[in-house]
Amino acid sequence: xxxxxxxxxxxxxxxxxxxxxxxxxxxxxxxxxxxxxxxxxxxxxxxxxxxxxxxxxxxxxxxxxxxxxxxxxxxxxxxxxxxxxxxxxxxxxxxxxxxxxxxxxxxxxxxxxxxxxxxxxxxxxxxxxxxxxxxxxxxxxxxxxxxxxxxxxxxxxxxxxxxxxxxxxxxxxxxxxxxxxxxxxxxxxxxxxxxxxxxxxxxxxxxxxxxxxxxxxxxxxxxxxxxxxxxxxxxxxxxxxxxxxxxxxxxxxxxxxxxxxxxxxxxxxxxxxxxxxxxxxxxxxxxxxxxxxxxxxxxxxxxxxxxxxxxxxxxxxxxxxxxxxxxxxxxxxxxxxxxxxxxxxxxxxxxxxxxxxxxxxxxxxxxxxxxxxxxxxxxxxxxxxxxxxxxxxxxxxxxxxxxxxxxxxxxxxxxxxxxxxxxxxxxxxxxxxxxxxxxxxxxxxxxxxxxxxxxxxxxxxxxxxxxxxxxxx
Amino acid sequence: xxxxxxxxxxxxxxxxxxxxxxxxxxxxxxxxxxxxxxxxxxxxxxxxxxxxxxxxxxxxxxxxxxxxxxxxxxxxxxxxxxxxxxxxxxxxxxxxxxxxxxxxxxxxxxxxxxxxxxxxxxxxxxxxxxxxxxxxxxxxxxxxxxxxxxxxxxxxxxxxxxxxxxxxxxxxxxxxxxxxxxxxxxxxxxxxxxxxxxxxxxxxxxxxxxxxxxxxxxxxxxxxxxxxxxxxxxxxxxxxxxxxxxxxxxxxxxxxxxxxxxxxxxxxxxxxxxxxxxxxxxxxxxxxxxxxxxxxxxxxxxxxxxxxxxxxxxxxxxxxxxxxxxxxxxxxxxxxxxxxxxxxxxxxxxxxxxxxxxxxxxxxxxxxxxxxxxxxxxxxxxxxxxxxxxxxxxxxxxxxxxxxxxxxxxxxxxxxxxxxxxxxxxxxxxxxxxxxxxxxxxxxxxxxxxxxxxxxxxxxxxxxxxxxxxxxx
Numbered sequence: 001x002x003x004x005x006x007x008x009x010x011x012x013x014x015x016x017x018x019x020x021x022x023x024x025x026x027x028x029x030x031x032x033x034x035x036x037x038x039x040x041x042x043x044x045x046x047x048x049x050x051x052x053x054x055x056x057x058x059x060x061x062x063x064x065x066x067x068x069x070x071x072x073x074x075x076x077x078x079x080x081x082x083x084x085x086x087x088x089x090x091x092x093x094x095x096x097x098x099x100x101x102x103x104x105x106x107x108x109x110x111x112x113x114x115x116x117x118x119x120x121x122x123x124x125x126x127x128x129x130x131x132x133x134x135x136x137x138x139x140x141x142x143x144x145x146x147x148x149x150x151x152x153x154x155x156x157x158x159x160x161x162x163x164x165x166x167x168x169x170x171x172x173x174x175x176x177x178x179x180x181x182x183x184x185x186x187x188x189x190x191x192x193x194x195x196x197x198x199x200x201x202x203x204x205x206x207x208x209x210x211x212x213x214x215x216x217x218x219x220x221x222x223x224x225x226x227x228x229x230x231x232x233x234x235x236x237x238x239x240x241x242x243x244x245x246x247x248x249x250x251x252x253x254x255x256x257x258x259x260x261x262x263x264x265x266x267x268x269x270x271x272x273x274x275x276x277x278x279x280x281x282x283x284x285x286x287x288x289x290x291x292x293x294x295x296x297x298x299x300x301x302x303x304x305x306x307x308x309x310x311x312x313x314x315x316x317x318x319x320x321x322x323x324x325x326x327x328x329x330x331x332x333x334x335x336x337x338x339x340x341x342x343x344x345x346x347x348x349x350x351x352x353x354x355x356x357x358x359x360x361x362x363x364x365x366x367x368x369x370x371x372x373x374x375x376x377x378x379x380x381x382x383x384x385x386x387x388x389x390x391x392x393x394x395x396x397x398x399x400x401x402x403x404x405x406x407x408x409x410x411x412x413x414x415x416x417x418x419x420x421x422x423x424x425x426x427x428x429x430x431x432x433x434x435x436x437x438x439x440x441x442x443x444x445x446x447x448x449x450x451x452x453x454x455x456x457x458x459x460x461x462x463x464x465x466x467x468x469x470x471x472x473x
Numbered sequence: 474x475x476x477x478x479x480x481x482x483x484x485x486x487x488x489x490x491x492x493x494x495x496x497x498x499x500x501x502x503x504x505x506x507x508x509x510x511x512x513x514x515x516x517x518x519x520x521x522x523x524x525x526x527x528x529x530x531x532x533x534x535x536x537x538x539x540x541x542x543x544x545x546x547x548x549x550x551x552x553x554x555x556x557x558x559x560x561x562x563x564x565x566x567x568x569x570x571x572x573x574x575x576x577x578x579x580x581x582x583x584x585x586x587x588x589x590x591x592x593x594x595x596x597x598x599x600x601x602x603x604x605x606x607x608x609x610x611x612x613x614x615x616x617x618x619x620x621x622x623x624x625x626x627x628x629x630x631x632x633x634x635x636x637x638x639x640x641x642x643x644x645x646x647x648x649x650x651x652x653x654x655x656x657x658x659x660x661x662x663x664x665x666x667x668x669x670x671x672x673x674x675x676x677x678x679x680x681x682x683x684x685x686x687x688x689x690x691x692x693x694x695x696x697x698x699x700x701x702x703x704x705x706x707x708x709x710x711x712x713x714x715x716x717x718x719x720x721x722x723x724x725x726x727x728x729x730x731x732x733x734x735x736x737x738x739x740x741x742x743x744x745x746x747x748x749x750x751x752x753x754x755x756x757x758x759x760x761x762x763x764x765x766x767x768x769x770x771x772x773x774x775x776x777x778x779x780x781x782x783x784x785x786x787x788x789x790x791x792x793x794x795x796x797x798x799x800x801x802x803x804x805x806x807x808x809x810x811x812x813x814x815x816x817x818x819x820x821x822x823x824x825x826x827x828x829x830x831x832x833x834x835x836x837x838x839x840x841x842x843x844x845x846x847x848x849x850x851x852x853x854x855x856x857x858x859x860x861x862x863x864x865x866x867x868x869x870x871x872x873x874x875x876x877x878x879x880x881x882x883x884x885x886x887x888x889x890x891x892x893x894x895x896x897x898x899x900x901x902x903x904x905x906x907x908x909x910x911x912x913x914x915x916x917x918x919x920x921x922x923x924x925x926x927x928x929x930x931x932x933x934x935x936x937x938x939x940x941x942x943x944x945x946x
Contacts, residue, residue, distance in 0.1 A: 140621035148613035332809035
């Protein structure tokens with residue numbers, strides 16, 4: 001019979017939803033997919049706790065508090081790692097691969113830190129390593145990028161991959177509440193932790209950004225490569241000004257592949273012979289390698305102004321979406337539930353059935369989620385100061401003659417050109433809302449620094465990037 | 474070396490985009506995917522025409538007008554069928570499978586007519602049959618349904634899969650033009666054929682609906698099973714009334730799996746012992762088989778009122794989207810370019826690389842696009858008269874006392890309850906706009922028939938279904 005034995009490590013929200021489906025839905029899965037998956041054991045921290053009535057349909061003897069023993073069990077075919085974090089998940093996955101087991105993991109943090117190593121190890125051992133559930137919950141974006149779009153030259157993969165922050169920003173936009181009220185509502189609804197930092201400071205999104213960029217551009221991108229900015233500084237008034245200007249503020253992950261089109265980085269390189277002495281034109285810019293040998297990428301998380309007409313703008317509440325732009329496929333968006341035990345378990349189940357079917361067919365993995373035919377090149381991550389986009393800048397100034405001229409001068413001196421300016425409020429203070437044309441981030445930083453030094457500028461309150469066209473086309 | 478030889482049948486928009494990518498992008502594809510795909514030949518109707526300058530990068534000797542010779546060539550590994558239609562595409566694919574070649578096809582019509590046969594034949598022969606490009610162009614919905622969601626119990630798969638009609642309806646909604654003006658604009662832009670019937674009468678969408686339903690519910694659904702209604706009767710005024718009521722009119726494919734939750738069809742069955750004498754309660758209703766043995770599905774194409782808050786409502790212009798609802802994955806939407814040579818070729822390329830990689834790895838197909846471990850059951854297609862949804866009905870009546878009561882009486886007598894009614898226009902004629910609660914389609918038909926018989930009803934102009942919650946949850 002087509003029986004596959006799987007070890008499940010971790011039995012929290014996702015794990016218990018998976019176990020429930022494997023047991024209660026067992027016959028359905030056999031009927032639909034032709035594979036018969038049997039649970040070899042479930043590793044938990046506290047066996048006694050899990051043997052209570054809550055999991056009445058589970059044979060209590062399946063629980064163990066020794067995950068290593070389970071991983072070492074030679075009758076196990078597939079290890080499903082749902083513990084999260086790096087230790088002991090990292091050692092457990094290493095051990096599973098060493099002992100020839102296929103691995104399914106939902107561990108975004110570990111994959112963002114060690115994904116490339118793990119993929120190489122799995123490829124060498126001839127086992128599958130699948131991790132659909134590590135990014136965007138139930139949305140099958142990993143398989144889409146790795147398989148359907150394997151031959152596609154992708155330019156930019158961006159998206160909303162953290163449901164908590166999208167809920168908070170949606171509430172601020174739709175109900176006019178401020179950040180703290182919206183966060184409290186999310187906490188009441190169980191959408192945000194009592195310590196919300198992983199979500200609101202962008203750590204969760206950053207891990208997913210690293211994974212997405214690695215798959216999209218076939219390179220090694222790590223959590224530490226991700227430039228990260230959270231939503232704690234987004235003010236209710238910026239949300240309202242954004243709406244008036246035709247934008248919605250979203251916490252985005254934005255990963256982009258640099259081709260030859262970004263003059264500050266790669267064209268200078270391309271025009272120099274590789275062996276010529278390298279004279280860096282701006283001393284602060286690290287020398288980028290030639291784009292043809294090492295993928296040059298930018299990988300960032302930041303709150304951005306998204307035009308209301310863009311498909312990402314309509315992603316509301318706790319939903320997630322990933323927006324893919326490629327040379328031939330054009331624009332593709334995937335939308336769905338990004339979190340929750342049951343939807344995330346659905347993604348784990350898809351991987352588990354795939355790994356099981358391949359194991360039954362005796363397949364060597366031919367295309368793991370990142371192709372591992374040769375060592376995946378370490379990405380060159382472009383410094384944020386070199387990247388270009390349009391900016392929203394909102395400042396309070398003294399309402400006196402000559403202020404606008406002085407402010408405009410600072411923009412112009414730093415090579416930043418202004419697309420629109422609007423003054424709101426009157427009296428001794430006025431608020432100026434600027435949207436710039438695309439500008440180098442380093443130039444924006446200098447502009448802001450000089451503006452802070454102008455006596456007439458009281459306060460620079462809102463500074464947000466505008467999500468625009470992909471720069472690489 | 475990892476060389477795979479492919480025969481390309483057809484060199485129109487999609488074929489020439491594919492050939493161009495295979496030749497011009499050859500080294501890129503090798504680098505990205507590790508497979509080296511070589512063109513064994515390109516079958517076209519008129520060899521001379523294709524040898525002109527337009528395809529200057531193609532070795533002219535690759536063209537042939539004998540597709541069967543190409544398919545019979547024993548050096549060919551994969552046949553890519555881009556001819557369309559049933560003859561000779563059908564015979565060519567049969568022959569390719571018989572001679573052990575993997576097949577990639579974008580032929581929606583053939584797959585909607587013979588998909589289940591072809592899948593069985595390919596499974597028996599141990600070759601791949603992949604057809605991502607047959608549904609929704611560049612959007613990888615086929616692989617998502619077949620692989621990522623293999624273990625998922627899906628309830629409903631619906632969507633906008635015809636870009637021409639979506640462009641026409643978007644123009645009617647956004648620019649206020651009527652159907653004929655919008656169609657002419659689409660024709661001017663090359664988005665509609667001079668004979669637009671395949672698009673506007675819903676034939677194209679119907680083929681895609683049959684394919685989607687077959688994959689989603691793992692059963693044999695054929696083009697003839699699809700209840701089809703086009704957009705030619707959608708009037709500018711209905712588009713405007715829809716907007717006022719909070720809806721956008723879209724041509725939808727709606728495929729649904731019936732569980733035990735539809736009283737008119739399956740619960741009656743479930744409550745009867747299988748061997749009991751079957752007394753059909755309504756003589757016009759064919760006896761449905763038990764849902765547990767044969768999948769009971771509905772598969773339809775119709776213009777529908779979609780609530781503006783629904784993700785499908787925001788799909789504008791020639792874009793496509795597929796909206797998937799499942800037990801555990803929740804709601805997933807895929808959005809992208811549904812047509813065009815280059816995006817469609819991108820989907821073909823994804824399949825071609827996949828088939829090539831599997832062939833190089835010596836894999837027997839373990840999960841073709843429809844699992845073929847056992848014969849796929851023929852679906853029982855629920856008669857439309859048995860299906861339930863809410864309706865929009867717009868009628869002109871004589872503005873005289875008692876008319877509304879008479880009309881309301883007809884609704885009530887037929888078991889149709891009214892959710893909202895609005896009167897527009899005054900004077901000797903008035904227009905009544907009804908939205909009903911969910912009602913059996915057979916009851917709506919009877920209601921309309923009786924309303925036509927009422928002297929006070931001058932004309933029933935707009936009749937549209939309202940896209941609602943999935944009925945199977």
